[in-house]
Amino acid sequence: AVQLPVALIVAATHGSLGIGRAGTLPWRLPTDMTFFRLVTSAPGESSCQPAVVMGRKSWESIPKKFRPLKNRVNVVLSRTVTDFGSGTHAFSSLAQALSALSRAPPPASTIPPVSSIYIIGGAEIYTEALKHPATSRVILTTVYADEDAVQCDTFLPDFRRTGEWEQKPVADLRRLLCEIKCHEAIDLIPVDGDRVRENGLEYEFTLWEKR
Numbered sequence: 001a002v003q004l005p006v007a008l009i010v011a012a013t014h015g016s017l018g019i020g021r022a023g024t025l026p027w028r029l030p031t032d033m034t035f036f037r038l039v040t041s042a043p044g045e046s047s048c049q050p051a052v053v054m055g056r057k058s059w060e061s062i063p064k065k066f067r068p069l070k071n072r073v074n075v076v077l078s079r080t081v082t083d084f085g086s087g088t089h090a091f092s093s094l095a096q097a098l099s100a101l102s103r104a105p106p107p108a109s110t111i112p113p114v115s116s117i118y119i120i121g122g123a124e125i126y127t128e129a130l131k132h133p134a135t136s137r138v139i140l141t142t143v144y145a146d147e148d149a150v151q152c153d154t155f156l157p158d159f160r161r162t163g164e165w166e167q168k169p170v171a172d173l174r175r176l177l178c179e180i181k182c183h184e185a186i187d188l189i190p191v192d193g194d195r196v197r198e199n200g201l202e203y204e205f206t207l208w209e210k211r
């Protein structure tokens with residue numbers, strides 16, 4: 001059984017939940033990248049690192065010099081590739097990866113104990129993770145972009161409209177970041193409900209929880 005809570009962390013357009021274009025991100029949002037790095041590398045209460053779980057295509061989209069992602073246990077899912085190099089752990093299914101990560105201490109596995117689990121994309125992995133019972137949160141950066149201008153070709157299923165998920169007040173997101181001792185990320189959230197403005201786009205950090 002999967003015991004650790006699982007959270008998706010994703011940036012998507014407000015209208016159609018577009019997340020990608022031509023195998024890469026449709027935008028460059030430096031504050032969102034910093035937010036992502038801080039949240040996914042915050043060790044929380046324990047001394048161990050969080051795990052980031054991604055699909056093979058998202059792994060390939062990370063520039064070589066930045067992978068594996070620092071200070072995080074990197075887990076890559078693929079049905080075809082069994083080894084992504086040192087500092088990575090490959091699995092052929094999401095269920096296998098999540099149960100291996102939750103089993104602590106690991107008996108026969110090389111995977112270290114982790115403090116939390118973040119699903120970091122792309123669309124295939126997010127889609128499966130949204131249906132997994134261990135997934136309880138979505139940390140969603142809502143990007144208010146003109147859909148024609150950003151031209152996404154990859155989308156999240158619209159979990160917002162299923163009735164299964166509830167948007168929480170931004171105070172709850174701040175509280176969560178406080179719990180995981182991620183105070184630097186809290187400082188990136190604008191006060192008074194303002195949006196971040198960068199490279200001609202406006203966006204905000206939001207939290208969704210399973211009802």
Ligand code: NDP
Pocket residue numbers: 009010011012018019020021022023024025054055056057058059061077078079080081091092093094120121122123124125126128154
């Ligand atoms: P993914 O990153 O989800 O990778 C898909 C691959 O993962 C598959 O081809 C397969 O690899 C493997 N895979 C998928 N499901 C499973 C499974 N259940 N078990 C084992 N392996 C599995 O690709 P997408 O094309 O869906 O998404 C990539 C796009 O998303 C890019 O444009 C990227 O930039 C974007 N993105 C956006 C983010 C955002 O926050 N805006 C975050 C992350 C990515 P194989 O073929 O080897 O079997």
